[in-house]
Amino acid sequence: MFRILLAEDDASMRFYLSRALEQAGYAVDAVDRGTAALPLLEAETYDLLLSDIVMPEMDGIELAQRCSELSPYTRIMFITGFAGVSLKGNDARQGRVLSKPFHLRDLVAEIERVLTGDPASASL
Secondary structure, three states, X not given: OOEEEEEOOOHHHHHHHHHXXXXXXXXXXXXXXXXXHHHHHHHOOOOEEXXXXXXXXXXXXXXXXXXXXXXXXXXXXXXXXXXXXXXXXXXXXXOEEEEOXXXXXXXXXXXXXHHHOOHHHOOO
């Protein structure tokens, strides 16, 4: 079973995504901010970090950079509700971006591609 660390500051979205991903067969640990994800990345092994980009205290970009240092084999995928947020340069190689709103089946399909190494999910 793949393990996912979800960092999402919106409580209802975090609850919805956690439940949906668990129903899709993933083990999910969910936190409400990047700073809460760091101790988990230090103590546990995750296959995927699924992170909102815009969060308080530590944004998803910084969290992804720290994840790469702490857990280099953890794949990274971003979700964002801000159309104006884009990744540039090195940040773009950090992971895939899925813009909200998205359909759950699209999220699960993209996660599956990222976790299985499907070439269709190559870095942006």
